[in-house]
Amino acid sequence: MHRIVIVGGGAGGLELATRLGDRLGKLERAQVTLVDRWPAHVWKPLLHEVATGSLDTSTHQITYAAHAHWHHFGFVQGEMTGLNRSNREVSVAAVLDNDGTEITPARNIPYDTLVLALGSRTHFFGVPGAQEHAITLDTLEQAELLRKRLLQACLKKRSFTGDVKDEAVNVAIIGAGATGVELAAGLRRMEDTFRQFGLLSSENGHEMRISLLEAGARVLPALPEKVSAATHGSLTDLGISISVSDPVNCVTANAVETKSGHLVPADVTIWAAGIKAPDVLASLDGLATNRINQLKVLKTLQSETDENIFALGDCASCAWTDSRMVPPRAQAAHQQAMFLFKALIARIGGRAPGSFSYKDYGSLISLGSATAVGSLSGRARSGNIFVQGLVARLMYAALYRKHLIAVSGLRQMAIAAIAHGLRRFATPRVKLH
Structure with a gap:
């Protein structure tokens, strides 16, 4: 079977693996494998809520191994350390416990199509200390x-x-x-x-x-x-x-x-100032990257260097307009995952993958438990629509629900929402230990 390896289980990578597993893995039309250095997924835009104690991670984590089983794809834990384009293999580091004891060995994972969805890391801009x-x-x-x-x-x-x-x-x-x-x-x-x-x-x-x-x-x-x-x-x-x-x-x-x-x-x-793609991307086997380590890709989201390698999300440098690049946002990763889902099916079927086109739907910013602020994309003549207050907050919460539907389905999202709502009646609003 055609081997699709997706490195990175963030918003875009996990959604893509889930969709491909449900479509191709279930019917054994392709072997889909997700690689990530962590055992579980938490939606990155929610990390500030984890930091302030208002998000219970035990009820919002998606365990990769279980999710892979339910959605017909494989999961390999480990951090990507290298790439052999001649042999079409991804190198993955060993997994160690807190004491440094090896749990799983380093290995090479073969691929026919490789999708890099490694996300981003903090950029310190060389500021001392x-x-x-x-x-x-x-x-x-x-x-x-x-x-x-x-x-x-x-x-x-x-x-x-x-x-x-x-x-x-x-x-x-x-x-x-x-x-x-x-x-x-x-x-x-x-x-x-x-x-x-x-x-x-x-x-x-x-x-x-x-x-x-x-x-x-x-x-x-x-x-x-x-x-x-x-x-x-x-x-x-x-x-x-x-x-x-x-x-x-x-x-x-x-x-x-x-x-x-x-x-x-x-x-x-x-x-919380600035991002760059992981350093490993700049060291890969001859792939073209920009000054912040993002992989340079074509409109097809294929690497400029290798047609068998794709990239999405924060680690991809993709043109939006003549003077602007696709911004590093969760909505961009979602749109690119949707595009690649169709493009990779077409690729396996011997058809052209098409061209990705980004649509900016606006942005919402949470300012507490009961309010938010942002702008939504309106019609060309009216421009962006400004939203604020409780309505904006409800729309902000809906973004996360939309992500859960994309990776887990409507039923699982509804069950998780009910369980989370009931749990809040018996626990403090913020974690105290």
Whole structure:
């Protein structure tokens, strides 16, 4: 059978593997294999909710092995380390436990068609101290680490009786894109819950001093100015300090220094500024990549170098217009997965894969449990439609439900939603341990 190997089980990779497994794997028309370094999937746009404790990962994880069984594809755990294009093999590293003991050995996985969906990693832009002292939100493990670090910082500053021990907990968030903005708003909810359950004092005022630092001229620089202005106002109302047009110069263990010389104290520093594709892509067997390691692809999403290799999502550099590239968003990965599902079926059948065309449907930003802000794509004459408040929040929640339907089906999504809703009645709104 034709061997399709998909490396990366993010939003696009998992959806593509699921669709191909249900269509081709089930009928034994192709052998579909998903490779990922982690054993389970969590939708990356939700990692800021994991970090603020408002998302229970046990009810939102999709275990790759079980999902593969149910949807007729194979799963191999391990990190991609190399590629042999002559033999058409992907090299996967050994899986080790916490003590360094080998669980599964390194191996080579043969393919006829390879799809790279490796996602993205944090780009530190060479800022001194950033990688050593700042926490990122690339993986579930990093989000859990940040949540625990925030909880520990609060406990150090306040006793359980509410007696003041020191000043407020200082949190510096570098980067005011979607992740930084949503994280800043989520921290206020985290603080309120800590106070409710006695982990912070009950005095008035904020005990988390949150600073949001952006090198650009405004928050959410990639979104329309109206969305940016509304978001800026909402964050200010939440007591969040915002600094723009002042890039970070260096990061230390307890402070962030900006180019202007401003020193921002930080008990916890979070880096949410910029992305790049994994470094392994730049080292692969002669494949063309750009300056941030993204694989250069044609309109067919095939590599410019090798017609047997495709790429999608954040790790792909794909032209949108003459002057713009497809942005690294979940909606782009979803659209590319849908395109490749049809394109790979056509390829196996000996037909041309066609050309990918990206459609921007707008963006939504969560600003807490009950509100959101964003813009939706309207008709050509009317332009984008601005949305805000509860309606925007409901639409934001629907994006995740749409992702679950794409990978698990309507029935499983409905069951998961009901189970999650019932669980919230018996547990705190934020995880407290």
